Amino acid sequence: MKITRIVVAALAVVLLAGCAKKEKEAGGAAGSGAPAIGDAIVQGSIGDVSGFLTAVTSDSASHTAAGYVFNGLVRYDKDL
Secondary structure, X not given: OHHHHHHHHXXXXXXXXXXXXXXOOOOOOOOOOOOOOOOOOXXXXXXXXXXXXXXXXXXXXXXXXXXXXXXXXXXXXXXX
């Protein structure tokens, strides 16, 4: 009988803790508001990057990652 009361009390505490209001995280939710300049972009890839020299590498993950890096470093002239 005493064990049953302890189990019921423990279950009640767990259920009440599960129903409590959650505190908002400091970082905020993903997609909340407009991105700020200088924020980080995290994007998944299908494989590991083997290098950033596109002339030497042959896998698509390396070419995709190198494109993200190098396209941010150069600008195309619309008058060319």
